[in-house]
Structures are given as structure tokens and as C-alpha cells.
Amino acid sequence: MKPTEAEVLGALSGVRDPELDEPITDLKFVAGLRVAEDAVDVRLRLPTPFCAPNFAYLMVADAKEAVLSVPGVRSARVVLDDHHASPEINAGMVEDRGFEGTFPGETEGESLDELRAIFRRKSFVSRQEKLCRALLAGGYTSKELAEMRLEEVPVSEAFEKYLSRREELGLDVSAEAPFVVDPDGNQIPEEAVVEHLRFAKLTRLSIEGNAGFCRGLLATRYGIEDPEEATP
Amino acid sequence: MYEKDGEKYFVVDGHVHYWDGSPENQANIHGKQFIDCFYGYHSALSPEEYLWPEDKFQKYSEEDLMHDLFEIGYVDVAIFQPTYLEDFYVNGFNTTARNAILKEKYPDKFVLPGRFDPRDGEPGLEAFEEMVEQYDLKGVKLYTAEWNGQSKGYSLKDEWAKRYLEKCEELGVKNIHVHKGPTITPLNKDAFDVADVDEAASLFPNLNFIVEHVGLPRLEDFCWIAVQEANVYAGMAVAMPFIYSRPRYFAQIIGELLYWLDEDRILFASDYAIWQPKWLVEMFVDFQIPEDMQGEYGTLTPDIKRKILGLNAANLYDLDVPSEVPQPDAVAAGAEDNYPEAPIR
Numbered sequence: 347m348k349p350t351e352a353e354v355l356g357a358l359s360g361v362r363d364p365e366l367d368e369p370i371t372d373l374k375f376v377a378g379l380r381v382a383e384d385a386v387d388v389r390l391r392l393p394t395p396f397c398a399p400n401f402a403y404l405m406v407a408d409a410k411e412a413v414l415s416v417p418g419v420r421s422a423r424v425v426l427d428d429h430h431a432s433p434e435i436n437a438g439m440v441e442d443r444g445f446e447g448t449f450p451g452e453t454e455g456e457s458l459d460e461l462r463a464i465f466r467r468k469s470f471v472s473r474q475e476k477l478c479r480a481l482l483a484g485g486y487t488s489k490e491l492a493e494m495r496l497e498e499v500p501v502s503e504a505f506e507k508y509l510s511r512r513e514e515l516g517l518d519v520s521a522e523a524p525f526v527v528d529p530d531g532n533q534i535p536e537e538a539v540v541e542h543l544r545f546a547k548l549t550r551l552s553i554e555g556n557a558g559f560c561r562g563l564l565a566t567r568y569g570i571e572d573p574e575e576a577t578p
Numbered sequence: 579m580y581e582k583d584g585e586k587y588f589v590v591d592g593h594v595h596y597w598d599g600s601p602e603n604q605a606n607i608h609g610k611q612f613i614d615c616f617y618g619y620h621s622a623l624s625p626e627e628y629l630w631p632e633d634k635f636q637k638y639s640e641e642d643l644m645h646d647l648f649e650i651g652y653v654d655v656a657i658f659q660p661t662y663l664e665d666f667y668v669n670g671f672n673t674t675a676r677n678a679i680l681k682e683k684y685p686d687k688f689v690l691p692g693r694f695d696p697r698d699g700e701p702g703l704e705a706f707e708e709m710v711e712q713y714d715l716k717g718v719k720l721y722t723a724e725w726n727g728q729s730k731g732y733s734l735k736d737e738w739a740k741r742y743l744e745k746c747e748e749l750g751v752k753n754i755h756v757h758k759g760p761t762i763t764p765l766n767k768d769a770f771d772v773a774d775v776d777e778a779a780s781l782f783p784n785l786n787f788i789v790e791h792v793g794l795p796r797l798e799d800f801c802w803i804a805v806q807e808a809n810v811y812a813g814m815a816v817a818m819p820f821i822y823s824r825p826r827y828f829a830q831i832i833g834e835l836l837y838w839l840d841e842d843r844i845l846f847a848s849d850y851a852i853w854q855p856k857w858l859v860e861m862f863v864d865f866q867i868p869e870d871m872q873g874e875y876g877t878l879t880p881d882i883k884r885k886i887l888g889l890n891a892a893n894l895y896d897l898d899v900p901s902e903v904p905q906p907d908a909v910a911a912g913a914e915d916n917y918p919e920a921p922i923r
Contacts, residue, residue, distance in 0.1 A: 365795070394618055395611035398760040398769050430611050430761070445766065452730060454764035461766055468798075548798035548834060555820075555827050556795035559622075562823065566622040 349418040351381050357412040364465040365401050366557040374564060377427060384420040386413045391427045393563035399431040403445055404458055406435055467529035470515050472553050473508040475546035478526065480504060492536035497521035580652035582863050585880040588903045590891035591656040591855050593790060593815035593847035594647060596680060597672035600637040609666035620852050623819040628854050638851055640680060648687060651855035655897055657689045659755060665725040678713055689895050691717035691755060696738035697726045703745060710749045716895055717753035718746065723762045723769055731762030734774035743782050753894050755813065757790040770796045772803060779807035786894055788845060791816035792835065801838040812839055815847035821861045829867045833875030841882045845891045881906040
């Protein structure tokens, strides 16, 4: 069975920029894709040559893993274009050196797991705030939110995304689990819900603002359309 | 000085540069990539009529700078932030020595911060002391992501950083501008993490820590620190230009800063020549929180804008403010009584 371009793109859409919390396909970070029989070539690009190399590495490594997960793909080459660490990252990928081996002496500890975990927590906090905000605007009170169980949350696309982030963190996603929890899974008491959300809103603003900024930079850098372009 | 609708504003631009990013000065590919990155910021977030061609952006003249800041840009005093990057540029990108030439020529127009690099150790400490004396420095700009030989960055928690900050306290260098940016070792950590500012600000309560570009993209971490440390300030460089391209996002940033910090700890900055103060000042004075967000963030009054545009920075650097500019006491900041008023689009 030969893999199709659509299948590969589908797999790549499961790779997120950990910092912007959006798929690399939506962010237009996939600059090129070639499927030749069972071999796949992917080219990735980023908004600036100085985007953090650790996040860059994560996306390149995740993309390679995603492509290799497509049935029928036997080899995958993922190349990062135009980045200050492109030579190191691309060479590291070819030889499967891992992050530590790609940047010898520049890391501490073994992997990027801790960094990834930090941004998964942020993503969860942000998604939860967005959902709560919509519920409050729809007439729920903060008391009702504090008492809500997952099965009582109205189903929506935002809720699905929230659940996936929650699951990624390893938190309880059973029907009876409390809805408003911190990233460690502790239920937020009723009197603390508003303060919790106020602070969570900052996390969401950071992620959304950063995503907007990066989209604009990418659009400028590669002369592509920015969906959020200024309308003064 | 800027005047609009009968209101006068003393303008301190908290972050301006006089750089040389030209090909002749680029030491390697990273020097090219760095100025390309700045040009990307410039192109992505400037109104079209303020866009420069690339070669002018790489290296502009003294006349350009004086014209853009003081002749048309309403700036009364500009704070000259150095960015050394000596690993990327033959003569450095934008050193204190280069800034000092203009400071000497126009002493009333500029505040001149210096810089230290804790990785320079003991010899650096002596050189820093000489620099403070030579230029009568009252501030420094630190770029923790700066490369230095094998090292790709440092933390304010480092023992040597503390030694340098002690020296600052001793010499009366009281304003510490901290700039966060990508690439910092260890590479598997978050390069924009502002947590090291927290520790430094607690350890040195007599120093002021101005976090440039308000810690973006880590606004929540910055606010968390600023709530706890009264000597932490928000520098608006890089956040300002969103006023044009993403005004609703800008409204939220300024609204959050007013809520978490209050109006006395926010400093206007253009980051010239990435952006120009003229349009930023004009748009900021005209700016209001969109109506549907006012329940959450309140409104911006001329007094709040006056503090952000100049009075707060004037306080930090003991600048003389003309008596015609009102100097308000504390004013009510954004309220945010009704979280959340409506979902943000």
C-alpha cells in the first residue's frame, strides 16, 4: 500500500507547535512535501531564523515520527529551512542523534520532556479558561462551574480540544471527574474559581498573542497571506 | 512633547537603538540572520508608510535617528539601550560606546544605560566599574540570551550575575533593563523564562527591574512576578506596535498590565528603529479599550497615558518634566469587576 500525500498531511496535522498550541499544518510551517513510493520528504520553515532551537527541534522530531507512523512509509526525511540551528538540527535528524546528541554540551539533563510538559500545562490552563469564559458568558455562574463534572459540560469543539489536552497531561477524564481543576488535577474551590480564571486568562493571551505574532512574521518572511492582517 | 485635544504628554521613549547591522559589520551568518529577524518584526508590524528598505534598516544615519525621534516623533528623552552581540558583529551591533557618541553630542536628549556580562567575571567587573564612572551610568541593559564564545546565554541567578548586581547597587546604577530572547543554554529549558528576574528582584529591592517587551511571550509569568515584586516594571517595547495590527490584542495586554501591575509601572517604548515613535505615540494617545471590553478592563484616561508615555520613566531616571505637563497622583486603573464580560473574539 502506497502512502498518499493526504495521509501524510493528516499525520503532520497531529504535530503542534508546543508554544503556540496549534498544528504545524495550520501555522503553515510545512513548506514542502514529497511522497515517492514509500519515502517521504518534508520541509519545515519557521517565522524567524531565531525561533527557539529547542522548540524547532521538537517540531522537526515530532514531524519525523508522525510521518513514519503513516502505514506504508518506510523512510522519512524532515528538513528545517532557514534557521540559525538548521545545520545542527538537520544533521542530527539524519543520524537520529536525539536532542542531546544534536547539541552536545548545550543541554542539561537528557531530554526535552520537561519543556514539553511545561507547555502542555500552559495549553491545558489556556483551553480550560477559554471554555469557562464561554460558559460564563452563556449564563453559567462561577459556583456552577466549580461544582460541574465533566459529563455536565455542554459538548462543543472547544470542549473536545480541552479534553484532549487534559488527557495529554494524564489527568482524570472520566464522566464524574470535576471540570475546573489546576494542571495537577486538583479541583479549584468555588471561592477561588474567578481568581484562577483571571490568571489563566494571561496564559491564554500569551499563547494566542504569540501565535498571532508568529503568523504575521511567517507571512512577511515568505510572502504568504496572513489571515489576521491589519484592518485599520 | 505631544499635545492632543488640549492634553500635554511628556514622552520618554524607553527603548531606542542606534545599530549597525550592515553586511560590512556582520561577522558571520548569525549577524545576517539577526538583522533579518529584526527586519521581519519591522515589516510585519509597521504601517506601510513607515516601512524602510532593507539597506536603510540595516544601517541608518544619525540624522535619521534624530529626525525620527525628536523632530517628528514627539520624543523628549530617549533611553539608549545597547545590544552588543559582539559574536555576531565585527564592531558589535549597538554598543554603549557607539550610543555614547550621540549622548555626548545631545546630552539632554538621551539616557545612556550601560551593560555587563556576568560571564566576563572579575576583569569584566572592573571594566564595568570604569564604564559606569566614564559615562555616569544610572542603568544597564542585560541581554541574557546573548552568546559569548561557547556559551549561548546566562541567568540572573548565576553567582556572577549577583556580583554584578551588587556592584550596580554600590555604584548607584539602579535601573536594570532585562531583555529575554531565544537561544539560551541549557537549550532544553525555556529561553524566555523570566523566573530569574524574580529572584534578582527579591534579592535587590533597591534596584528597579524593567522587563523589556513585558516578558512576551510569557506575559503570565511576568505578571506573576510583577505582582509579588514592587520593583519590577513593564517595558512596552515590542508590545506597542500591536496597537496598529492587532488593537484588540493590544487592549488586552494593556488591560491586564493595568490590572496586575497598575499604571505606575508601565513604560512606553518604540524599540526604534524597529518601529517609529511617531505613529506609536499618536495611536496610543488616540487609543481606547474597545467598548465591548470596557466592562472587563475599564478605560484609559489621559492621566494613565501620561504616566505610561513618560512620567513613569522620568521617575526612574530623575528626569525634569516641564511644569506644563500635569503630574497626577495615583489614578484608578482598569477595574475588571466583571470577569468575564464576554468571550474574546
